[in-house]
Amino acid sequence: MSNTKNAFYAQSGGVTAVINASAAGVIETARKHDTRIGKVLAGRNGIIGALTEDLIDTSRESKTAIAKLRHTPSGAFGSCRYKLNSLEENRREYERLIEVFAAHNIGFFFYNGGGDSADTCLKISQLSRTLKYPIQAVHIPKTVDNDLPITDNCPGFGSVAKYIAISTREASFDVASMAKTSTKVFVIEVMGRHAGWIAAAGAMASDENTPIPIIVLFPEIPFNRKKFIAEVKRKVRQHGYVSIVVSEGVADRNGRFLSDQGLVDAFGHAQLGGVAPVVANMVKQDLGYKCHWAVADYMQRSARHIASKTDVDQAYALGKAAVQLVLKGENSVMPTIVRVSNNPYRWKIGKARLSRVANVEKLMPANFISEDGFGITTKCRDYLQPLMQGEDYPPYKNGLPDYVRLKNIAVKKKLNTQFKL
Amino acid sequence: MSNTKNAFYAQSGGVTAVINASAAGVIETARKHDTRIGKVLAGRNGIIGALTEDLIDTSRESKTAIAKLRHTPSGAFGSCRYKLNSLEENRREYERLIEVFAAHNIGFFFYNGGGDSADTCLKISQLSRTLKYPIQAVHIPKTVDNDLPITDNCPGFGSVAKYIAISTREASFDVASMAKTSTKVFVIEVMGRHAGWIAAAGAMASDENTPIPIIVLFPEIPFNRKKFIAEVKRKVRQHGYVSIVVSEGVADRNGRFLSDQGLVDAFGHAQLGGVAPVVANMVKQDLGYKCHWAVADYMQRSARHIASKTDVDQAYALGKAAVQLVLKGENSVMPTIVRVSNNPYRWKIGKARLSRVANVEKLMPANFISEDGFGITTKCRDYLQPLMQGEDYPPYKNGLPDYVRLKNIAVKKKLNTQFKL
Numbered sequence: 037m038s039n040t041k042n043a044f045y046a047q048s049g050g051v052t053a054v055i056n057a058s059a060a061g062v063i064e065t066a067r068k069h070d071t072r073i074g075k076v077l078a079g080r081n082g083i084i085g086a087l088t089e090d091l092i093d094t095s096r097e098s099k100t101a102i103a104k105l106r107h108t109p110s111g112a113f114g115s116c117r118y119k120l121n122s123l124e125e126n127r128r129e130y131e132r133l134i135e136v137f138a139a140h141n142i143g144f145f146f147y148n149g150g151g152d153s154a155d156t157c158l159k160i161s162q163l164s165r166t167l168k169y170p171i172q173a174v175h176i177p178k179t180v181d182n183d184l185p186i187t188d189n190c191p192g193f194g195s196v197a198k199y200i201a202i203s204t205r206e207a208s209f210d211v212a213s214m215a216k217t218s219t220k221v222f223v224i225e226v227m228g229r230h231a232g233w234i235a236a237a238g239a240m241a242s243d244e245n246t247p248i249p250i251i252v253l254f255p256e257i258p259f260n261r262k263k264f265i266a267e268v269k270r271k272v273r274q275h276g277y278v279s280i281v282v283s284e285g286v287a288d289r290n291g292r293f294l295s296d297q298g299l300v301d302a303f304g305h306a307q308l309g310g311v312a313p314v315v316a317n318m319v320k321q322d323l324g325y326k327c328h329w330a331v332a333d334y335m336q337r338s339a340r341h342i343a344s345k346t347d348v349d350q351a352y353a354l355g356k357a358a359v360q361l362v363l364k365g366e367n368s369v370m371p372t373i374v375r376v377s378n379n380p381y382r383w384k385i386g387k388a389r390l391s392r393v394a395n396v397e398k399l400m401p402a403n404f405i406s407e408d409g410f411g412i413t414t415k416c417r418d419y420l421q422p423l424m425q426g427e428d429y430p431p432y433k434n435g436l437p438d439y440v441r442l443k444n445i446a447v448k449k450k451l452n453t454q455f456k457l
Numbered sequence: 458m459s460n461t462k463n464a465f466y467a468q469s470g471g472v473t474a475v476i477n478a479s480a481a482g483v484i485e486t487a488r489k490h491d492t493r494i495g496k497v498l499a500g501r502n503g504i505i506g507a508l509t510e511d512l513i514d515t516s517r518e519s520k521t522a523i524a525k526l527r528h529t530p531s532g533a534f535g536s537c538r539y540k541l542n543s544l545e546e547n548r549r550e551y552e553r554l555i556e557v558f559a560a561h562n563i564g565f566f567f568y569n570g571g572g573d574s575a576d577t578c579l580k581i582s583q584l585s586r587t588l589k590y591p592i593q594a595v596h597i598p599k600t601v602d603n604d605l606p607i608t609d610n611c612p613g614f615g616s617v618a619k620y621i622a623i624s625t626r627e628a629s630f631d632v633a634s635m636a637k638t639s640t641k642v643f644v645i646e647v648m649g650r651h652a653g654w655i656a657a658a659g660a661m662a663s664d665e666n667t668p669i670p671i672i673v674l675f676p677e678i679p680f681n682r683k684k685f686i687a688e689v690k691r692k693v694r695q696h697g698y699v700s701i702v703v704s705e706g707v708a709d710r711n712g713r714f715l716s717d718q719g720l721v722d723a724f725g726h727a728q729l730g731g732v733a734p735v736v737a738n739m740v741k742q743d744l745g746y747k748c749h750w751a752v753a754d755y756m757q758r759s760a761r762h763i764a765s766k767t768d769v770d771q772a773y774a775l776g777k778a779a780v781q782l783v784l785k786g787e788n789s790v791m792p793t794i795v796r797v798s799n800n801p802y803r804w805k806i807g808k809a810r811l812s813r814v815a816n817v818e819k820l821m822p823a824n825f826i827s828e829d830g831f832g833i834t835t836k837c838r839d840y841l842q843p844l845m846q847g848e849d850y851p852p853y854k855n856g857l858p859d860y861v862r863l864k865n866i867a868v869k870k871k872l873n874t875q876f877k878l
Contacts, residue, residue, distance in 0.1 A: 051634045081637035110630035116638040201857055206759035209531035209860060213472045216502035217537040222755055243855065246862065310734055330754035334643055338627035341763055344856065424856035434664065435765065435845035436622055439630060441667065
């Protein structure tokens with residue numbers, strides 16, 4: 037074991053249906069290279085586990101248990117919303133990380149998260165230089181928001197997209213059945229603070245074979261009540277009913293969220309929720325149509341039961357690629373998905389410098405949103421369709437998915453110092 | 458065709474993931490007995506189609522299309538919320554039905570619905586006697602609320618139960634991952650105006666292999682804020698997080714719904730929605746925990762993508778049985794599910810007199826709810842488990858379920874009279 041270094045792996049930010057598939061990719065690949073990588077130590081509750089020296093020894097988990105991660109949603113080691121400040125602002129956090137990494141012979145750092153986490157990972161990757169601690173840091177992309185740059189798409193998104201498209205199709209069939217005497221409008225609220233990728237997926241519920249009247253409200257398009265109500269009226273008159281997919285982040289032209297609860301999370305982002313009833317009430321008030329509304333919330337990002345096979349495969353491949361990158365000596369990079377062709381869909385793994393990823397948010401391109409602002413273009417469809425392709429059903433036991441819970445045994449602490457978060 | 462009579466089939470009330478499986482059972486079985494049953498004519502938008510002489514000729518649909526009904530959610534012919542008054546109150550509606558039935562040689566009446574519809578079906582079944590029109594009326598049970606008497610369970614319920622249990626398990630895995638620094642409480646609102654069957658299914662998310670802290674709020678149990686908040690606090694202290702499954706119909710001891718929007722539907726039932734945010738706000742106010750909340754609404758009852766196989770099989774079998782009952786000369790009955798054994802689960806078809814079914818609502822038995830009022834008993838688990846058993850995945854096309862839309866071609870009208878609804 038003289039030449040081996042241990043690896044640290046942590047999950048960060050909102051979890052997804054496939055982030056554990058990336059974890060499986062990391063752990064299974066690392067196990068195959070045990071002459072170079074010792075143990076994979078996972079942070080309990082993300083980076084907090086590193087700061088508090090609460091490290092999970094994944095070598096205590098059986099091969100079977102790790103394989104089951106591939107079909108288990110959520111963050112198996114716990115995640116957190118905890119943003120590291122810059123080195124200048126909070127040097128003691130970085131020094132603590134080095135203290136813990138050194139105590140546990142950690143030379144590889146894998147951070148599985150979104151844009152904020154890419155920034156954290158970038159800072160860690162610079163520790164070699166700034167604090168003279170040798171470490172290779174690789175970021176593994178994950179975000180249902182699909183808003184990371186460079187990579188063609190982000191693991192977690194394809195499965196949410198599939199779930200939202202299916203749910204919108206199913207609920208639309210329902211409201212179509214009821215519309216004659218009862219509900220004419222169905223509203224579904226989906227995630228997406230700034231980027232309308234998930235909302236766009238709702239529009240995929242409708243296609244050539246199964247046309248469905250759908251209105252999408254994107255966070256990228258300032259909400260205009262008059263125009264919206266006119267479109268609802270038009271669609272109900274024409275089809276008898278309409279489904280509305282509304283992003284939680286929809287705001288008016290002054291940037292005021294349709295439903296702002298005034299809360300912020302640890303990253304300083306506004307906490308939203310409840311825009312669906314706001315929209316439903318508007319329709320009821322202005323047009324008198326009976327509405328039903330749903331809020332998908334955590335259900336959408338944890339719906340492993342109907343995950344996209346493309347998404348699961350890519351999440352696993354990115355975890356695997358992250359390990360291969362450190363074995364090649366890389367630091368401060370993120371493996372990416374590169375789209376090779378659309379039809380048939382082909383993809384491969386690429387890589388991006390973290391400095392180009394951190395703190396860049398990829399919104400929907402203008403040519404993905406239809407001219408009226410309420411739908412998606414063919415270009416957008418061609419982009420989304422392959423990401424939702426294929427089913428990857430988990431095994432079932434007693435009528436329910438058989439998801440794994442790891443033992444999550446802690447490594448014995450080696451430091452006698454405490455760290456106050 | 459001299460001796461054959463046509464059949465009328467209609468879907469009534471809220472639709473489900475498997476009501477079309479019952480329709481397939483009716484149509485496929487009737488087609489096998491074409492010496493006795495002529496065409497199956499479906500009411501467009503339920504009984505309204507009969508009143509307005511808007512009848513769909515199902516013989517125009519291919520064998521393949523009808524077979525696809527088995528995996529298609531919603532009401533393929535349209536449903537409605539329209540309650541027939543008693544013969545005394547509105548004789549003209551019954552006379553109109555007879556006029557339409559006679560014009561189209563209809564001798565068999567199949568009504569696919571819940572408690573209110575059973576009452577309508579009972580009234581129709583009495584037309585033979587009261588208005589001297591020979592008809593055999595059979596009710597096919599359907600309701601996600603699972604609140605019909607005599608039958609062991611109702612088609613539609615098992616699939617909602619499965620969906621809610623899975624969604625609660627998945628979202629609970631999610632909140633468990635986030636609880637350290639973010640969301641500690643997840644609230645999911647489910648259907649169930651008076652009966653807590655669907656809410657009970659949420660508790661199934663937790664089992665011996667996968668224990669999850671869950672609090673269920675039943676409509677059968679008067680809501681007590683103090684006791685509820687104490688239980689949330691206890692569970693979060695013990696497990697770090699908790700999931701709350703709340704029925705839309707939860708009310709306080711004065712019968713006041715936690716979230717009453719003051720609306721009523723055509724049957725005079727209060728229209729609810731939005732109890733989840735009410736509960737989440739209470740928890741936040743009283744305990745300060747960060748909460749997330751979801752409202753499943755139509756998604757739960759249309760989620761054919763994860764329907765229970767037991768449910769699909771039973772829905773089909775009941776449609777088939779309804780046809781067999783009229784062939785045996787029965788009138789004014791409903792085929793039922795009879796549970797033969799629990800382990801292994803075995804069931805058979807029985808029958809009930811409609812007079813014993815109509816307007817009787819089956820709530821959760823007291824011994825199905827745990828003593829503290831926040832969970833379910835082993836007896837309840839033993840009842841629910843087999844109803845959620847098995848998966849019956851629909852076929853997929855381009856990443857989405859391939860649900861059928863029928864041609865729904867109208868029969869030529871034979872009457873030159875209009876009917877004003």
